[in-house]
Amino acid sequence: MAPTQGPRAPLEFGGPLGAAALLLLLPATMFHLLLAARSGPARLLGPPASLPGLEVLWSPRALLLWLAWLGLQAALYLLPARKVAEGQELKDKSRLRYPINAGLPLGALPEMLLPLAFVATLTAFIFSLFLYMKAQVAPVSALAPGGNSGNPIYDFFLGRELNPRICFFDFKYFCELRPGLIGWVLINLALLMKEAELRGSPSLAMWLVNGFQLLYVGDALWHEEAVLTTMDITHDGFGFMLAFGDMAWVPFTYSLQAQFLLHHPQPLGLPMASVICLINATGYYIFRGANSQKNTFRKNPSDPRVAGLETISTATGRKLLVSGWWGMVRHPNYLGDLIMALAWSLPCGVSHLLPYFYLLYFTALLVHREARDERQCLQKYGLAWQEYCRRVPYRIMPYIY
Ligand SMILES: NC(=O)C1=CN([C@@H]2O[C@H](COP(=O)(O)OP(=O)(O)OC[C@H]3O[C@@H](n4cnc5c(N)ncnc54)[C@H](OP(=O)(O)O)[C@@H]3O)[C@@H](O)[C@H]2O)C=CC1
Numbered sequence: 001m002a003p004t005q006g007p008r009a010p011l012e013f014g015g016p017l018g019a020a021a022l023l024l025l026l027p028a029t030m031f032h033l034l035l036a037a038r039s040g041p042a043r044l045l046g047p048p049a050s051l052p053g054l055e056v057l058w059s060p061r062a063l064l065l066w067l068a069w070l071g072l073q074a075a076l077y078l079l080p081a082r083k084v085a086e087g088q089e090l091k092d093k094s095r096l097r098y099p100i101n102a103g104l105p106l107g108a109l110p111e112m113l114l115p116l117a118f119v120a121t122l123t124a125f126i127f128s129l130f131l132y133m134k135a136q137v138a139p140v141s142a143l144a145p146g147g148n149s150g151n152p153i154y155d156f157f158l159g160r161e162l163n164p165r166i167c168f169f170d171f172k173y174f175c176e177l178r179p180g181l182i183g184w185v186l187i188n189l190a191l192l193m194k195e196a197e198l199r200g201s202p203s204l205a206m207w208l209v210n211g212f213q214l215l216y217v218g219d220a221l222w223h224e225e226a227v228l229t230t231m232d233i234t235h236d237g238f239g240f241m242l243a244f245g246d247m248a249w250v251p252f253t254y255s256l257q258a259q260f261l262l263h264h265p266q267p268l269g270l271p272m273a274s275v276i277c278l279i280n281a282t283g284y285y286i287f288r289g290a291n292s293q294k295n296t297f298r299k300n301p302s303d304p305r306v307a308g309l310e311t312i313s314t315a316t317g318r319k320l321l322v323s324g325w326w327g328m329v330r331h332p333n334y335l336g337d338l339i340m341a342l343a344w345s346l347p348c349g350v351s352h353l354l355p356y357f358y359l360l361y362f363t364a365l366l367v368h369r370e371a372r373d374e375r376q377c378l379q380k381y382g383l384a385w386q387e388y389c390r391r392v393p394y395r396i397m398p399y400i401y
């Protein structure tokens, strides 16, 4: 049995109590949002609608669809990347011809969101249990720095093993990008098609939300390798938080704006749409510019695109950028991401708070994440990090935070 790190490891997320509360609160919030988006008043802060009974939530068809989706993604993951393009090989393996969509046009997805969210939550719990058990037999060297406090609820929530794998199949890396992110785009598309079916054509607001989020997901998949340096992969264990986050939270709450628009159409004129596009483009420019600058610098500091930037040396031999995007604030990529989050909600108008949930949640998530990253960087770089903080005093928003 793998030993724990002992209770001296600093606990995050409010320790066992916080973890226990989040275990219940996260699925509850997701279902509240799903139900609120389709309700008449669409109130974010209204009393939570009561969860429908099992006759609505439980659907063998949803379970089958969900497992087929996970299976398809897993099969795609296992296909050697270069062979995907070779039609002959695909036919022989007949993975891509698996008829998961037979008789289930995307237009039916919006009706199945609740049962799908239910089976996604169920599988996330079962999967996290499997991950927790798997960590029991993992070597100590495979355990994450957090998530091994000895408290089962806390460790179940945070995740014990850093990169749980079976042979080449890396569970965390697989979940981080594939089923949830691609599922999110598919749900958005299904909502757009449903709107076209109901109202003749998709609204401008629905087009914008779909377009912006497709760009975001496409960008993540295009820069797939960059996910390997995120703290989720390098620092956090794989437990309920990420399993539920990746598989359920992302597809079913990140598609909230499109869900809202299907049930609460909003007028949007071209001038306002242009302003919103400009906001999204600005956010994307900052987000991509900052992420690419850091990734290029980390891969090859003498790359001509970053060689001229000012840096601070650290005792570890690694350097910190102190000009360019990373000289503006200490997390310029978060700033860009937040600006995009605003642009995703604006097409839904200002009559409801509900579509702004993502912006509110994401601000809290990034402020918390930034604090965790600061702690880790201070530990890693010591005095050099303090010097960086002195030279670049603002964390996310220049002159504000
Ligand atoms: N949509 C969503 O739900 C979410 C999106 N995100 C996005 O994911 C992306 C990745 O975020 P995340 O993993 O949190 O963190 P970052 O990509 O910001 O990475 C932080 C790391 O970058 C390195 N670093 C920090 N400052 C400097 C500097 N000045 N010069 C060089 N390197 C530096 C440090 O690692 P080291 O020195 O070891 O390289 C630090 O630990 C972001 O764009 C974020 O917006 C994140 C969470 C959720």
Ligand SMILES: CC(C)=CCC[C@@H](C)[C@H]1CC=C2C3=C(CC[C@@]21C)[C@@]1(C)CC[C@H](O)C(C)(C)[C@@H]1CC3
Binding pocket: 026, 176, 177, 181, 216, 219, 220, 227, 230, 232, 241, 242, 244, 245, 246, 249, 250
């Ligand atoms: C509330 C709750 C369940 C928290 C779990 C948080 C997760 C949902 C997020 C933690 C970090 C994430 C990242 C992305 C999606 C959301 C989660 C999993 C990400 C894949 C989105 C696309 C980006 O381009 C990204 C690849 C940089 C990003 C990585 C972090």
